[in-house]
Amino acid sequence: MFKKFVTFGVLALFLSISTLALAEEVVTTPRGTKYHKEICRLVKNKDQARKLEKEDALAEDYSPCRRCFKEDIKEKTDESDK
Numbered sequence: 001m002f003k004k005f006v007t008f009g010v011l012a013l014f015l016s017i018s019t020l021a022l023a024e025e026v027v028t029t030p031r032g033t034k035y036h037k038e039i040c041r042l043v044k045n046k047d048q049a050r051k052l053e054k055e056d057a058l059a060e061d062y063s064p065c066r067r068c069f070k071e072d073i074k075e076k077t078d079e080s081d082k
């Protein structure tokens with residue numbers, strides 16, 4: 001029984017690590033033009049928030065949120081985050 005539990009734990013850990021390694025998940029809102037981290041206050045408790053891979057968000061012309069994706073913002077300054 002204990003062994004089963006450990007196996008499950010290792011599997012879950014492996015899955016979460018491989019997901020992180022493969023793609024970064026971001027969250028967008030239907031009317032927003034930014035992508036956010038899941039923990040961002042701007043998308044928390046929004047049931048219409050959509051999860052997708054960052055690559056896909058970029059392909060759809062979303063830009064990084066200034067609150068949670070500061071590290072992704074380079075020189076581009078964009079004031080549409082309201």
Ligand SMILES: [Zn+2]
Nearest residue numbers: 036040065068
């Ligand atoms: Zn954000």
